[in-house]
Structure formats: structure tokens, C-alpha cells
Amino acid sequence: MDVKHINAFIDSTVNVIKTMAFVDPIAGKPYVKTDNTAHGDVTGIIGLTGSMRGSLAVTFTEGCIRKIVSNMLGEEFTSITDEIKDAVGEITNMISGDARKRLQYEGLTITAAIPTVVSGKGHVISHVLSGPSVIIPFSTDNGSFVVDVCIV
Amino acid sequence: MSKKSAAILVVDDNESMRTMIRKVLERAGYQDIVSTYDGTPALKIVKSRRIDLIISDWNMFGMTGIELLKKVRADRDIGQTPFLMLTVEGLEVSRDEAFAHGVSDFISKPFKSRDLLEAIERVLEAAPEKNGFSKKGD
Numbered sequence: 001m002d003v004k005h006i007n008a009f010i011d012s013t014v015n016v017i018k019t020m021a022f023v024d025p026i027a028g029k030p031y032v033k034t035d036n037t038a039h040g041d042v043t044g045i046i047g048l049t050g051s052m053r054g055s056l057a058v059t060f061t062e063g064c065i066r067k068i069v070s071n072m073l074g075e076e077f078t079s080i081t082d083e084i085k086d087a088v089g090e091i092t093n094m095i096s097g098d099a100r101k102r103l104q105y106e107g108l109t110i111t112a113a114i115p116t117v118v119s120g121k122g123h124v125i126s127h128v129l130s131g132p133s134v135i136i137p138f139s140t141d142n143g144s145f146v147v148d149v150c151i152v
Numbered sequence: 153m154s155k156k157s158a159a160i161l162v163v164d165d166n167e168s169m170r171t172m173i174r175k176v177l178e179r180a181g182y183q184d185i186v187s188t189y190d191g192t193p194a195l196k197i198v199k200s201r202r203i204d205l206i207i208s209d210w211n212m213f214g215m216t217g218i219e220l221l222k223k224v225r226a227d228r229d230i231g232q233t234p235f236l237m238l239t240v241e242g243l244e245v246s247r248d249e250a251f252a253h254g255v256s257d258f259i260s261k262p263f264k265s266r267d268l269l270e271a272i273e274r275v276l277e278a279a280p281e282k283n284g285f286s287k288k289g290d
Binding site: 072073084090100101104112 | 165166167168169171172175211213239240241242243244260261262263264
């Protein structure tokens with residue numbers, strides 16, 4: 001995957017989390033992941049087609065997503081509820097949309113499906129493609145999350 | 153009646169987004185807010201009661217936002233209803249399509265609360281004066 005494409009996902013993730021939840025995520029160094037185990041407690045996954053195809057997954061640790069959704073909705077969450085899962089789907093959708101808009105300026109036209117959400121300790125991420133994915137780790141004051149991109 | 157008495161319909165298939173938009177509107181003083189999950193129930197609502205502004209997502213499981221926009225604009229009774237598209241579909245081609253079908257304004261997600269409220273004010277200000285709320289402010 002081109003570095004410019006990875007940067008689009010990094011910038012979009014920071015923009016979405018900062019704009020919607022007033023949380024400043026710090027991006028770490030991207031690396032290649034070869035298994036399908038999630039690095040957190042709840043994941044939003046969305047399929048991508050067009051100039052690039054594959055899928056984008058965003059996996060949050062519980063503390064991190066509770067803080068993000070608490071800020072978004074203006075109420076405190078003490079566990080991963082259906083409302084949090086719903087918000088994870090929408091956050092994934094927004095990161096995908098913002099990244100697709102940025103990639104449009106690189107000449108790429110990408111469309112997205114409707115996101116799905118999976119949760120639970122040690123849950124598995126089923127990407128559309130079977131190859132390795134690029135993990136972009138993020139840290140926040142309330143825990144970590146990762147953006148997992150598997151596209152060709 | 154003030155602008156804050158405007159009846160606003162929020163259409164989004166994501167419950168957390170409906171909740172978030174409702175809270176933004178309530179904090180700004182809007183009180184008459186109804187919400188639903190896609191274009192089909194939204195159309196029934198617009199036809200059954202006074203709605204001064206529709207805020208709609210684009211991609212939804214059932215009737216999409218662009219389909220809802222087309223149906224509203226094609227209806228003689230509700231065709232002038234202000235319509236704000238609030239969507240992740242920020243591509244130029246999507247904006248162009250929405251404006252070609254008569255959307256009043258278009259906001260990309262993610263959005264700042266302030267930007268949404270300013271767009272609502274603009275759209276209500278520009279709306280045909282038929283719904284009873286004053287354009288003179290609060």
C-alpha cells in the first residue's frame with residue numbers, strides 16, 4: 001500500500017475522533033499484521049470497492065471507546081452497550097468517508113458498504129481480502145485503538 | 153413563533169447519530185424534534201404533520217437520503233420543505249447530485265456542532281415563509 005494512502009487513513013482518523021469526540025489521538029508507527037485477531041474489544045468493519053478494494057476495520061479498547069462515545073453523546077458509559085456499538089459503526093463509516101474524500105484528490109474513486117460491528121475479548125476480524133493488513137496504532141489518554149486497512 | 157420552534161425531522165439509520173444530533177439541537181434550544189431511521193417513515197412523517205426542516209443522512213438501509221430528497225421535491229404539498237443533507241458522502245459528485253435535486257445545504261460528516269447549527273439557521277432563514285416561525289431571530 002502506498003504511504004500516501006496510509007496517510008489519508010491516519011489524517012481521517014484524527015479528524016473524525018477530534019471533531020466528533022474532542023479527543024486527540026496520537027498515531028504510532030504502522031506495521032503489517034498477518035493474523036485476524038482484533039487488538040481491542042469492539043470493531044467496526046466496512047467494505048471498500050472501486051479504485052481500491054478491500055476493507056477497513058477500526059478496533060477500540062473498552063476504556064478508549066467509552067470515553068469517545070461519552071464525549072460524542074454527552075453521557076457517561078460504564079460498559080460496551082448497544083449504543084456504543086452503534087457509535088463504533090458510525091465512527092468507522094465517517095473515517096471511511098473522510099479517507100475516501102482525501103483519496104479522491106489522489107485520483108481514486110472508492111465507494112463503501114454499510115459498516116458492521118463485532119465485539120468481545122479476542123474477537124476475530126474478517127476482512128474482505130485474505131492477505132495481510134496494515135495496522136495503524138493510535139493512543140489516547142483513555143486507551144488505545146487501531147485502524148486496520150486491508151486493501152489492494 | 154421563534155426559529156427555535158421550527159419542527160425538525162432527523163433521518164439517520166444510526167441511532168447514536170440520531171441521539172447526537174438531537175442533543176446538539178436541544179442544547180441550541182430547538183424543542184420540536186422528531187427522528188426516524190430511513191426515508192420511508194420519514195416521508196410519512198413529513199406528509200402527516202408540520203415539518204419545517206429535514207436533516208437526512210444519505211446512505212441508509214431502506215430509502216436513502218437522495219431518494220427521500222427526490223420524493224419530497226416531487227410532491228406539491230411538501231416540495232418546498234428545507235432539506236439539509238448530513239452525510240459521509242463528501243465526494244464532489246455526491247454534492248453535485250444533491251444540489252441538482254434541490255438540496256438546501258450539504259454538510260459532510262464529521263461535523264462540528266457549530267457548523268450544523270449555522271447551516272440550520274441559514275436554511276431556515278432562506279425558507280419560504282409559510283410555516284409560521286419568525287425569521288427575525290429568537
